[in-house]
Amino acid sequence: GKAERGPTAIEAIQKHKSAYLMAVGGAAYLVSKAIKTAKVVGFEDLGMEAIYEFDVVDMPVTVAVDAGGTSAHVTGPAEWSKRIASGEFKGIALETA
Template identity: 40%
Template sequence: MDKVYHLEAPLSIEDIECLKIGDMVDVSGYIYTARDAAHQRFLKLIKEGKELPIPIEGQIIYYVGPTPAPPGKVIGAAGATTSYRMDPYSPALLEMGLKGMIGKGRRSNEVKEAMVKYKAIYMASVGGAAALMSRSIKEASVVAYEEMGPEAVMKLKVEKMPAIVVNDIFGNDLYNEGKKKYRIN
């Protein structure tokens, strides 16, 4: 494979402005997990003018609902869930300075426009490679919404978690470009 870019979360604009679609990255540092239900709660708090349970500025959110950690392990299987379900909520978080999202599958036009406007990237990790992903997770703790079980918000310490840039800050989309390249007729 080509060059792999190392990202250390939380991110700054400088970390991501050189990245283009198709770039392979590995992510280290601290990231947060959230799925639909958590996003819904975040938005409610934002509308009410209340503080969110996690910092947003410069952060990466990983769309994942892991399996419970078996004894002796930090976390269970932890692969990405489909991202479009977070689309209605993402622009507001991008406006607050969210810099990266990791999931799988296409984003809406509104999210893509917000990524360009507020300079943030969307990365895909391989959906279904959940046992492999869990090996990059070194620490995990629930920081909010424990009652939601697998949908609770967790803070993860990750080391070299592999992903690929799907939407860059320039408005490109790897899903469109990749498909075009291999389409027959």
């Protein structure tokens, strides 16, 4: 994925029991090497925007939205806000520019 998904996309992911994946910037090469086979399963006329089925091994990605509709873009900031507010990181010095 390239960005977080809005409510409509998340509802579609949940409805179709799918998942939306994300990778850190610059990981495209590693992600591509993890794809062992690819098969177009829909909208072939759209080329690269078609729907593909991939066989992957050790793909370096994180689930951004799971089949239940839980988004890491929502849960992640909520969790880190809670942890920062708790004082858990008070002993860690921050570098300033």
